[in-house]
Amino acid sequence: MIVGVHPLAGFDKVLHYTVPESLRADVVPGVLVRVPISQRLHLGIVGEIGPPKDFPVAKLKAIAQVVYPFPALPPDLLGLARWMAGYYACGLDSVIETMIPAAVRRGAVIKQEKLLALARKATDEELAVLQKRAPQQAKLYAFVAQQFQPSAKSLVLERLGLTAAVVAALVKRGLVREELRRVERIAYADDWAKGELVASQPHALNPGQQRAVTALEGELATGKFGVTLLHGVTGSGKTEVYLRAIHTALANDGGVVFLVPEVALTPQTVARLRARLEAIAPGNQCVVWHSHLSEGERLDGWLALATGEARIVVGARSAVFAPVRNLRLVVVDEEHEPAYKQDETPRYHGRDVAVMRAKLNQARCVLGSATPSLESFANTEAGKYGLLQLEERVDNRKLPHIVVVDLRIEAAKQRALPSLSRQLVDKMQGRFERKEQTILFINRRGYSPSMQCKSCGHTEECEHCSISLTYHRTDETLRCHLCDHRRPAPVRCPKCQAPDIRWKGLGTQRVEEAVKRVLPRARVERMDTDAMSKKNRFREILREFRAGKIDVLVGTQMIGKGLDFPNVTLVGLVDADISLHVPDFRANERTFQLLVQVAGRAGRGDRAGEVILQTFTPQSEPIQFSRHVDFAGFAASEMAQRKAFGYPPYRHLIQHQFKGRNAEKVKFFATQWAKRVEEVFGKRLELRGPAPSPTEKIKDEYRWQLWYFTPAVTPIMPELNKLRAEFAWPDDVSQVLDVDPVNLG
Numbered sequence: 001m002i003v004g005v006h007p008l009a010g011f012d013k014v015l016h017y018t019v020p021e022s023l024r025a026d027v028v029p030g031v032l033v034r035v036p037i038s039q040r041l042h043l044g045i046v047g048e049i050g051p052p053k054d055f056p057v058a059k060l061k062a063i064a065q066v067v068y069p070f071p072a073l074p075p076d077l078l079g080l081a082r083w084m085a086g087y088y089a090c091g092l093d094s095v096i097e098t099m100i101p102a103a104v105r106r107g108a109v110i111k112q113e114k115l116l117a118l119a120r121k122a123t124d125e126e127l128a129v130l131q132k133r134a135p136q137q138a139k140l141y142a143f144v145a146q147q148f149q150p151s152a153k154s155l156v157l158e159r160l161g162l163t164a165a166v167v168a169a170l171v172k173r174g175l176v177r178e179e180l181r182r183v184e185r186i187a188y189a190d191d192w193a194k195g196e197l198v199a200s201q202p203h204a205l206n207p208g209q210q211r212a213v214t215a216l217e218g219e220l221a222t223g224k225f226g227v228t229l230l231h232g233v234t235g236s237g238k239t240e241v242y243l244r245a246i247h248t249a250l251a252n253d254g255g256v257v258f259l260v261p262e263v264a265l266t267p268q269t270v271a272r273l274r275a276r277l278e279a280i281a282p283g284n285q286c287v288v289w290h291s292h293l294s295e296g297e298r299l300d301g302w303l304a305l306a307t308g309e310a311r312i313v314v315g316a317r318s319a320v321f322a323p324v325r326n327l328r329l330v331v332v333d334e335e336h337e338p339a340y341k342q343d344e345t346p347r348y349h350g351r352d353v354a355v356m357r358a359k360l361n362q363a364r365c366v367l368g369s370a371t372p373s374l375e376s377f378a379n380t381e382a383g384k385y386g387l388l389q390l391e392e393r394v395d396n397r398k399l400p401h402i403v404v405v406d407l408r409i410e411a412a413k414q415r416a417l418p419s420l421s422r423q424l425v426d427k428m429q430g431r432f433e434r435k436e437q438t439i440l441f442i443n444r445r446g447y448s449p450s451m452q453c454k455s456c457g458h459t460e461e462c463e464h465c466s467i468s469l470t471y472h473r474t475d476e477t478l479r480c481h482l483c484d485h486r487r488p489a490p491v492r493c494p495k496c497q498a499p500d501i502r503w504k505g506l507g508t509q510r511v512e513e514a515v516k517r518v519l520p521r522a523r524v525e526r527m528d529t530d531a532m533s534k535k536n537r538f539r540e541i542l543r544e545f546r547a548g549k550i551d552v553l554v555g556t557q558m559i560g561k562g563l564d565f566p567n568v569t570l571v572g573l574v575d576a577d578i579s580l581h582v583p584d585f586r587a588n589e590r591t592f593q594l595l596v597q598v599a600g601r602a603g604r605g606d607r608a609g610e611v612i613l614q615t616f617t618p619q620s621e622p623i624q625f626s627r628h629v630d631f632a633g634f635a636a637s638e639m640a641q642r643k644a645f646g647y648p649p650y651r652h653l654i655q656h657q658f659k660g661r662n663a664e665k666v667k668f669f670a671t672q673w674a675k676r677v678e679e680v681f682g683k684r685l686e687l688r689g690p691a692p693s694p695t696e697k698i699k700d701e702y703r704w705q706l707w708y709f710t711p712a713v714t715p716i717m718p719e720l721n722k723l724r725a726e727f728a729w730p731d732d733v734s735q736v737l738d739v740d741p742v743n744l745g
Ligand code: ADP
Pocket: 203, 204, 205, 206, 209, 232, 233, 234, 235, 236, 237, 238, 239, 240, 394, 395, 564
């Protein structure tokens, strides 16, 4: 028997080895093995079994060891890795590194313990003999025979004061058996989500949910690949629909991947999901996958899935690579979330990889959102994806009533830029008196995004990045939100020494301050990454908010998603325009999504909710369409604009980024390269740029970008990559491709 092995370092290579008789049963494609490469043992993954034609067999070395007796990189994940390397223009090594946890890549040993179990019942004669001749064995036998489950050998021996020799004797008699069990570090019950009280009872489905569930069950029964977009307004009970579909997949012995954005992985949601999933699939079959796991915990979760002990993984982006067996269903909740895109190599999109993984497994994929991405929406229009809609909230709850406040008029009335309009303040006071809660949303941390001198007009910028410094009142610093450079906030203008510093624009700290001024008796808390730097603070605040101990919660997009607080009856969008004025063709889409999602936090209990949306551009499309929660209207209008400009989803966009410390050099090579691409591709590829990136300098590096537009990525990638490899790049200019980019800065 001969097999091809991909070394973990240098995965593109295939080396051939023979398989010793003793290892044959365990060597299947995807298994992690140790193999000799020039005198030393290295880790590798078994690829193909059987030698290529006319293969010289004589001098082959043998596989030294099988690390785990199950695939560490099953064939579907290997296929996925190859697809990713090609599509996202990155090395196979970097993909494998992302897919397989670090501990596994080092070949970490699985900690096991020995258990004692009853092998057979002793006869009365045997018992009599034991009691007379070997009382210690009799004692141990009696103990083991009483247990319902195998128990840990070391504990039993310690408790009874016996030695291992006694066990060996009983094993020899055939009365007791030793078993191996993996030692769990987390035993699945992660502390992280402990103490969250959750109802695990399923809801009776309403007619809309029932229709969606029936449709999904029918799709699962086909056993064929397909994607369905579940478009349901906020609070329509999408989670319940996912859970029913998951139930069906599990009932048919299938495995499930359930992706949620990292921000949605709050202890609350996890505890809720876990309670329901455990009810569906008892016995610790659900693994939670998030960025706070220790290496050991990650290894445990990974092992549970790879061995088939656990069959569901719930997690953020990278859970899409979990080694779930017999995958039947992949769910991507909040599929429109930009957080699904990884902004370092490999620059993959979790949602798109999820679809591909489902395809490679002939599994079903469900994408859910109240504000679907236009990419997914376009796929339903083109008939590639199915579409299911939930148009109403559960329990006949109403969508919140949205009031738009024109800040231009407000500014004229108050003769200054207000952070809180009169209407918003009045409504907040009403809520406070009625003991109802308010969420204020402002997607910018700090106090104010820029300082300006009233006398000379000077603004303070970061020395290392081309953006203005944000003022943080909590510790009187100016901070760069890109490189985290900090310095004390000046009291006078650093340029002309005038004392007239003006703070322009709003951040969470400034809004918090304003709320404390108008509601001095209310308890106000702020939730942004600055306030969350203390461990567990996030969880604490959410718990206190749920318990009604906080009246007003001010926060960034952290509070915008997935949270379900029944007592919140007012949501204020303090500055709805922030995401509108960024240089990104998706600015409208982002703004629409953000406004609808945040507004959706209101009125999730039995009282109706209200939303105050403050804006300087009340007539703009995202504001008008979000005000009426009109996704169809927004999509139609935005798609027409995308079409006119040939933007995604009509074509794919690939962004080529160039950066280096020498501005002239970056510009020169970006320009030379663009010329070269034009020569080679001609009309086959539309180029835009090269041009300086919207943020020209970050951490002392100058950045340029070039855009390619193409109807399909795969056909042009090999050629583009080859050209890139042949081009004479200087050492101090780095360049990288971002396929289907999400962040255009
Ligand atoms: P979405 O994700 O669509 O915004 P959720 O799945 O978070 O909505 O559900 C909103 C709330 O409605 C949750 O508290 C959930 O427990 C509850 N819920 C879901 N389905 C039903 C139902 N059929 N009847 C009553 N309540 C439901």
